[in-house]
Amino acid sequence: MPRPSRRDDVRTTAARIFREHGYLAATMDLIAEEVGLNKGTLYHYYPAKSAILYELLSEQVDTTLELLARVPLTGSGYDRMRLFVREQVALVATKQDELVVFFQEVPWIDQRLPAEQARSIRQRIYxxxxxxxxxxxxxxxxxxxxxxxxxxILYSIIGLLAYLPSWYRRPTNARGDGPLIEEVTAFVMNGIRAPEAAPEAPAAGKGGGVALTARGPRATTR
Incomplete structure (x- = not known):
């Protein structure tokens, strides 16, 4: 009976090691030791360290493109953008090591990957x-x-997503990632939506209170 593949274990472990040590300092020996494989078996799954990195980067960018493909072609621009932002935040919350490695190593893909692979990653990011x-x-x-x-706005959103895995720790309660997803999504969308028209102020002589104006609240008197 064939042994179960350890490829997923190798990729997950490599993502953690790349995050903790950086890609250049990580070695195939260290990955093999952490996974509990000999180097020959490790090279059976991945012929080089760069092959692991390419798969990690490809997986993240392809998953994001799949999220983008789910956005309806018609409908409110606000609703379409909100759906995509929300799905991206949810992805980042669940793929912490992988996303840190993605943002950490993408600027260096020309040095880390063969030219054709680097070009492929850049084209998909574009x-x-x-x-x-x-x-x-x-x-x-x-x-x-x-x-x-x-x-x-695009690069501001990317910056927010890139930093999120550095501080966010997934909760163990029943609410899970829900509060984070909703709060970050609302933060982004509130920042880009057009200001709503200010309500009309009460007519003069109708009593005291606070009137909302284009410049903010102001006190009113009788």
Missing amino acids: RYEESVKALLAEGSRTGEFREVTPST
Whole structure:
């Protein structure tokens, strides 16, 4: 009877080691020792350390593109963008080692990977970036989003997602990642949506209180 594959164990362990030690300092010997395999078996799964890195990076960018493909082609720009942001936050919350490695190593892929593999990763990242910028630009055109520079907002969101695994620790209670997902999604969407029209102030002489104006609350008197 064939032995079960340890490929997933190797990839998961390598992600943790790349995160803890950095890609350059990590070795195939260390990965093999942590997984409990001899080097010959490890090389059966991955012929080189760069092959593990390429698979880790590919998995993350392909999963993100799959999330993007789920966004409806029609409907409210706000709802479409909110769905995508929410799904991205949920992904980042559950793939901590892998996402840290992705953001940590992507700037160096030309040094870490063979040229064809590096080019493939860059092309897929470009597809992601252009699609999200198109969503943001569309929301601005329809008036659902404030006037934004799509690149600025895109890279701000990426920065938020990149840092999240560095501090977030998944809770063990029944609510799980739900509060994080909802709060971060609301934070992003509140930052880009167009301001709502301010309510009209009460007519003069109708009593004291607080009136909402375009410049914020102001006291009113009789």
